[in-house]
Amino acid sequence: MTEATERQLPIPRYAWVVFALTFGLLISDYMARQVLNAVFPLLKSEWALSDSQLGLLSGVVAIMVGLLTFPLSLIADRWGRVKSLTAMAILWSLATLLCAVAQNYEQMLAGRILVGVGEAAYGSVGIAVVVSAFPTRLRATLSAAFMAGGLLGQVLGVAIGGSVAASHGWRMAFMVIALSGLALAVLYPILIGERRLAAVAEKAGQQPYERKKAFPKLGSLFAGRTLKCVYVGSGLQLFVAGALPAWLPTYFSRYYHLPVDGAAKLAALFLAICGVGMIVTGMISDRMFSSPEQRMKLAVGYSLSCAILLGAALMLPAGPPQLMLLGLAIFLAAATAGPAGATVAGLTPAAIHGTAFATLTLANNFLGLAPGPILTGWLADQIGLLGALRWLPVASIAAALVFLAARQSSRAEVAFAE
Structure with missing residues (x-):
């Protein structure tokens, strides 16, 4: 078709x-x-x-x-x-x-x-x-x-x-x-x-x-460089999406001197921005980028933009300008979820889509959502919370490099997606 x-x-x-x-x-x-x-x-x-x-x-x-x-x-x-x-x-x-x-x-x-x-x-x-x-x-x-x-x-x-x-x-x-x-x-x-x-x-x-055809072709879960890179790139970018929601309440309490309930409410607002960002960026991916190569190019852009915005925000002192840039950064923190999910669905057989998404979920959790809060907390004990958060853009840059490698997929992989 x-x-x-x-x-x-x-x-x-x-x-x-x-x-x-x-x-x-x-x-x-x-x-x-x-x-x-x-x-x-x-x-x-x-x-x-x-x-x-x-x-x-x-x-x-x-x-x-x-x-x-x-x-x-x-x-x-x-x-x-x-x-x-x-x-x-x-x-x-x-x-x-x-x-x-x-x-x-x-x-x-x-x-x-x-x-x-x-x-x-x-x-x-x-x-x-x-x-x-x-x-x-x-x-x-x-x-x-x-x-x-x-x-x-x-x-x-x-x-x-x-x-x-x-x-x-x-x-x-x-x-x-x-x-x-x-x-x-x-x-x-x-x-x-x-x-x-x-x-x-x-x-x-x-x-x-x-x-009845769900067991065959399990090798398709890892067929070609594109799929492997998508799993890794998605997990690395979600390192940021796991760390920020976990530590923003504490950050707002320590650096904005907000009470616990005030810090929690402000963090909840940023969590909502993250959710809206996932949906909006996914819609952009569907409307403007249809092939795996194009979606990987978009994922590179999302990851790099998140790194730039987050890095700039954390170099500013506490205040409205910082909050604005933080909002833009968290809007893009999980923006790669849409392109990654679409690519995994497109490059694996329908009979094992549940298993394919489970593989993506594993990568997201073990590379990003689980270690993000833990490693950020450990680093915060060494250099302070602000210093630890300033290292988060590195994960986004690494994700962008992996998505860039995924974009170099062969024509055979792309043909299989259709």
């Missing part, structure tokens, strides 16, 4: 149903993950927990996601994506309900482990379902919007959890989020089915996903 023909394909109405329900479950996923952070003070007081114990309750979810994303995505590609997403949502919702009735730390930890198991592959398999229902011209927008949905879920999890906990106690906070997730999980397979997805994929001009 030619590019001109593909751009004339209409978006099936059912595709928006798929997007809405899958996106809704994604928000539920992150709300279940983040509600705990809103009730830390209450748990600490009631059970006399240490900060290390609280940290483990939060971090164990990310650990399980990191360990299980790839194998569970592979199983989902084979077993059936709709059934798998439903099972995942039911598991994390029931696990959140278990947290609501936990009588001690050990029971709460067990519940949080199960939350991590349930959420491990949702992001990768969910985006595979979404991109299968739309024309390929929207892949960057959809990939970016899906990742931005995670940010929205985090904000809502903390906000709703904190509000409910303040008025009805921490157990009710877990319960409200668990029951809303269960409701969506029950509704999902009723409205979304594999056969209807195959039909809508055909209308969108895509090859229908066939789960």
Whole structure:
């Protein structure tokens, strides 16, 4: 199918149903993950927990996601994506309900482990379902919007959890989020089915996903230089996107002398800017850049622009000019998510898209989102927080160089993408 023909394909109405329900479950996923952070003070007081114990309750979810994303995505590609997403949502919702009735730390930890198991592959398999229902011209927008949905879920999890906990106690906070997730999980397979997805994929001009063909061609996950570079470049750029949201509240507290709540609110605003940036830059990628080479060129531009803006911002003293440049920098901090997701979808077979996105998720987490906050904190102990943040543009420059290498892909790789 030619590019001109593909751009004339209409978006099936059912595709928006798929997007809405899958996106809704994604928000539920992150709300279940983040509600705990809103009730830390209450748990600490009631059970006399240490900060290390609280940290483990939060971090164990990310650990399980990191360990299980790839194998569970592979199983989902084979077993059936709709059934798998439903099972995942039911598991994390029931696990959140278990947290609501936990009588001690050990029971709460067990519940949080199960939350991590349930959420491990949702992001990768969910985006595979979404991109299968739309024309390929929207892949960057959809990939970016899906990742931005995670940010929205985090904000809502903390906000709703904190509000409910303040008025009805921490157990009710877990319960409200668990029951809303269960409701969506029950509704999902009723409205979304594999056969209807195959039909809508055909209308969108895509090859229908066939789960019986999900195991072959796993070597395609790493076929050619482009894919390898996309995984690495995406992870390096998200080093910045992981470090900034984690340390901005502390930065605003120390260097702008804001109270804790004021620093948190300002940081939340920057987190929202990051989410908007992901969606807008993904739309730009879809509208103006269609081939893998063009998208990699755009990713280079996003990464370098982020490095320049962030470096300039952190050389200025605290004040409005610095905040303006920081806002522009964080707008681009995760801008490569759209081009990277679209390229991975374009260069891998539809039958293993869930596994392909899991591979991208692994790279994003292990190269960027996980080490970003940790290494920045370690460096801050050595040279101060401002000094540590001034090193972040190096990660963006490294990402730009890797994306530049990806742009040098062979014609054979590009042909496979079409």
